[in-house]
Amino acid sequence: MLKSRFNFQRVYYIKTNIALQNASNLDAAKLLYENGLFGLLISAIASTMVIFGLSDTEASSPQVVWWIGLNTMLFVRLIDMILWKVKSSLLESSGLFGIQRYATGCIATAMFWSVYVVVFYPQFNTIELISVIIIITTLASSSPSLLAANRFTAISFSIVLLVPMSVMGVIAEQAHRQLLGTLGLAFTVVVVFSCIRSSRFTLDAIYQRNRNQMFVSEMEAEKNHVAQANQELEVATKELSELNIDLEEVVKKRTYEIYQLSNLDPLTQFDNRKAFTTNLEVLIEQSKAKESPLALLFIDLNGFKKINDTMGHNVGDSVLIQVTERISAFTENNRAGRWNGDEFLVALPHSDQDTAMSIAQAIATSIAQPIHVHGSELHLSASIGIAIAPAHSSSAAELIQLADLTMCEQKKSGNKQPRLFSSDLKEKITASQRILEGLQHAIESKQFYLCYQPILTAKDKVPFAFEALLRWNFNGKFIGPDVFIPLAEKSGFIREIGAWVLNRACMDASHWQFNQQAAVSVNVSVIQLMDDGFIRLLDNCLRSSGLAPERLHLEVTESTFVENKVKIRQQLEQIQARNIDVSIDDFGTGYSSLSQLQSLPVNYVKIDKSFVDNIQGKGEAIIRATLFIAGELNCKTIAEGVETKEQSIALSAMGVDYLQGYYFAKPMKNEDLIAWQNPISNTIF
Ligand code: C2E
Ligand code: MG
Ligand code: MG
Secondary structure: OHHHHHOOOHHHHOOOOHHHHHHHHHHHHHHHHHHHHHHHHHHHHHHHHHHHHOOOOOOOHHHHHHHHHHHHHHHHHHHHHHHHHHOHHHOHHHHHHHHHHHHHHHHHHHHHHHHHHHHHHHHOOHHHHHHHHHHHHHHHHHHHHHOOOOHHHHHHHHHHHHHHHHHHHHOOOOHHHHHHHHHHHHHHHHHHHHHHHHHHHHHHHHHHHHHHHHHHHHHHHHHHHHHHHHHHHHHHHHHHHHHHHHHHHHHHHHHHHHHHHHHEOOOOOOEOHHHHHHHHHHHHHHHHHHOOOEEEEEEEEEOHHHHHHHHOHHHHHHHHHHHHHHHHOOOOOOOEEEEEOOEEEEEEEOOOHHHHHHHHHHHHHHHHOOEEEOOEEEOOEEEEEEEEEOOOOOOHHHHHHHHHHHHHHHHHHOOOOOEEOOHHHHHHHHHHHHHHHHHHHHOOOOOEEEEEEEEEEOOOOOEEEEEEEEEEEEOOEEEOHHHHHHHHHHHOOHHHHHHHHHHHHHHHHHOOOOOOOOEEEEEEOHHHHHOOOHHHHHHHHHHHHOOOHHHEEEEEEHHHHHOOHHHHHHHHHHHHHOOOEEEEEEEOOOOOOHHHHHOOOOOEEEEOHHHHHOOOOOHHHHHHHHHHHHHHOOOEEEEOOOOOHHHHHHHHHHOOOEEOOOOOOOOEEHHHHHHHHOHHHHOOO
């Protein structure tokens, strides 16, 4: 109860928090204690003057006792003030206790004075009365200002001082004392009212001050909080940016990996076809903008296939990697590409014909240096075709095509020097393109027909088979198979053309009334042979023509056998299973090894015309060797390109089984075969 009474500031702070209450109480206590010394001094001086300075007579013992009592109490209050100053004023929670302590001392002082007035009032002479009234009213009138920090203390102090003295006056007998008593009571009301007003004002000020301070500290805390949040944000931003950098690195790495997968050849790390063509387009555009020529080298390795076939793919891969390193020495990033197995491309910006030729020669020389793989020394050479942009073409695809064709020409010529694309070559290429276009319509335009060249037994010169040879009348102009077959193979038309030939040949042979034993021997390209539908085609041809399978022979050129051996073997086995015989054509011109041939199911070996031509020279030894090999493989032999009687006699004497050549017959149209079969024309044999 007492506590709540002293803590009347609660009225103001009721809606605020405890901290604000405590701070305000502390401020109020401080204010009371700071102003307290003045009150103590007045009381001490006034009491001393009243007891020892005013009376004419000596102070009585009760007065001295009162004086000692009051001043002892004042001394205790002084000690309390010092203690407060030293210790309690620093503790926020001590505010309310400080107010209580101070109020107790204050009211006790007032009570001392009231006791003095009540006890000694009847004895006061006029001077004493006036002095006491002055002291009491002075002390009381100081309370609205000195005790404003606690309304209860201020009001209680004033009332305790003034009311007893006023009541004593009112009940006195003398009229002037009664008047003074009444004035005293009126003054009490005024002082109490002043205490209420000044107390409200002071408490408001304390409250506002503390509230502001609290706001300031809250803002300060908020500021610190924001600063801390900012700091945390900064740290987080830093971490995020570090994370971003890491992420960028990862993205960069992934992008490069994707780039590698989609643009780089996995073995050589050169650009693949697609990437090289795209880069070349950009380089050509740059060259055009700078009006500076760009050279493109098309490099093809000679001898690589042989290494790959004979020494295995691991060795082949090592060779390609070493070749790549050698080419890299002459190029910059993104300017070299792998086109096919052993074909490479190099783009040389700012290079005219002479520069390109020098670099191409240097690359060719570098590739021709021995290559060491797994302890073996290997040798390769390079055929290089050069095309220049924009002089020869500004299209990347066309430039590559021109450089490729130039390289092919260089390869065919057997010349080791790199070759530059020329107008002659352009004419040749244009002619090839015209032929290619013509080939597309040759079947539907019925421009193809077959000729048949007899193959005779060496012993009796009896027709044993007729080789079907394709002829093309291209708008009245005869185009030889040596010209159009390679083009048909390159473009893929050979499948369609080959199917037509096979069908026609089977059909013709099935109608040969003049000879129903002789076989028809059809040339088959490797592209056809490797086709999954080839066996089905064979079956269809035989079924639709009604030709016995034994009367169908297939001629496959020797170089074919270096391709996919497993697949070729499977196809040949299926052919053999149908009783269709197979010949190795142009034997000796390729590089099949004996072991390879041994494992392949073939029936005839056709000795190439070049050896027959040279039968007087080294050809004889080769033919004898071929006969030996064929014997070992259980194959019969056929000599191609027999043009003279001497050759015929010599070949027969050597043991060749069959002969074919102009000496006996040139390829003839189907309808001419009957006339040729006439025995009269056969007398020359
Ligand atoms: P090949 O299969 O070696 O055919 C033999 C070639 O030599 C034929 O030339 C033939 O006319 C020619 N020939 C035959 N005897 C003599 C001779 O005594 N002297 C001379 N100088 N030549 C002779 P052709 O018909 O020009 O065929 C050339 C090549 O074209 C053929 O060589 C064959 O590889 C290919 N070929 C022809 N027709 C076809 C076909 O229908 N399909 C496929 N894939 N290739 C074919
Ligand atoms: Mg042939
Ligand atoms: Mg041949």
